[in-house]
Amino acid sequence: MLESGFFAGTRWQSSPDVLERGRNLMSRALPVAGLLLWLLLQSMPVFAHLPNDIKTHPACKYCGMDRKHFAHSRMLVHHKNGQSVGVCSIFCAAKDYLRSLDHSPDWMSVADYNSKKLVDAGKAYWVMGGSKPGVMTNRPKWAFEGKKEALEFIKAHGGELIDFGVAMQASYEDVYEDMRALKQLKQEHNSRMRRRALIVGSAGITPK
Numbered sequence: 001m002l003e004s005g006f007f008a009g010t011r012w013q014s015s016p017d018v019l020e021r022g023r024n025l026m027s028r029a030l031p032v033a034g035l036l037l038w039l040l041l042q043s044m045p046v047f048a049h050l051p052n053d054i055k056t057h058p059a060c061k062y063c064g065m066d067r068k069h070f071a072h073s074r075m076l077v078h079h080k081n082g083q084s085v086g087v088c089s090i091f092c093a094a095k096d097y098l099r100s101l102d103h104s105p106d107w108m109s110v111a112d113y114n115s116k117k118l119v120d121a122g123k124a125y126w127v128m129g130g131s132k133p134g135v136m137t138n139r140p141k142w143a144f145e146g147k148k149e150a151l152e153f154i155k156a157h158g159g160e161l162i163d164f165g166v167a168m169q170a171s172y173e174d175v176y177e178d179m180r181a182l183k184q185l186k187q188e189h190n191s192r193m194r195r196r197a198l199i200v201g202s203a204g205i206t207p208k
């Protein structure tokens with residue numbers, strides 16, 4: 001049986017053998033075309049889709065976390081000298097503020113939780129708490145460009161609506177609590193080491 005069709009305006013006919021060879025060729029060509037497309041996509045700079053501040057500050061200055069991964073909580077601290085500092089969250093922004101007390105930041109921008117677009121942190125609607133795990137803290141804080149979106153988040157995940165000042169103050173407390181816990185851990189570690197040295201000494205064992 002012959003099959004027929006049009007190719008480049010010319011009527012053609014082919015035998016089942018020719019069609020079978022054509023199908024085999026296609027079945028081999030398609031994966032190759034797919035591979036070529038995949039290679040092309042791989043060679044395209046992933047960077048091209050990243051917001052400028054993530055290109056400039058890919059990692060948080062204070063904890064080293066990937067700001068692309070935390071694009072929804074990231075912040076940019078703008079200093080008066082025109083320089084900016086990229087951080088993963090308001091927790092690390094508070095660290096920058098504390099380190100730069102003599103040259104306090106001019107202003108800060110924060111990612112809108114949903115769109116990941118940077119907005120003025122002072123004008124954003126902040127939500128503290130809720131069921132979504134926080135970034136660098138047990139007390140999550142998220143920013144929203146619009147009040148409606150913030151309230152929708154609270155309805156879905158809990159938390160309370162606060163302003164930037166309250167969010168920042170809570171972050172200072174979180175940083176203090178973090179430093180206090182770290183100090184306590186160090187003290188416990190040191191006293192364990194001292195007790196161990198005393199036990200080893202009283203048993204007459206020479207520590208290796």
Ligand SMILES: [Zn+2]
Nearest residue numbers: 060063088092
């Ligand atoms: Zn950080």
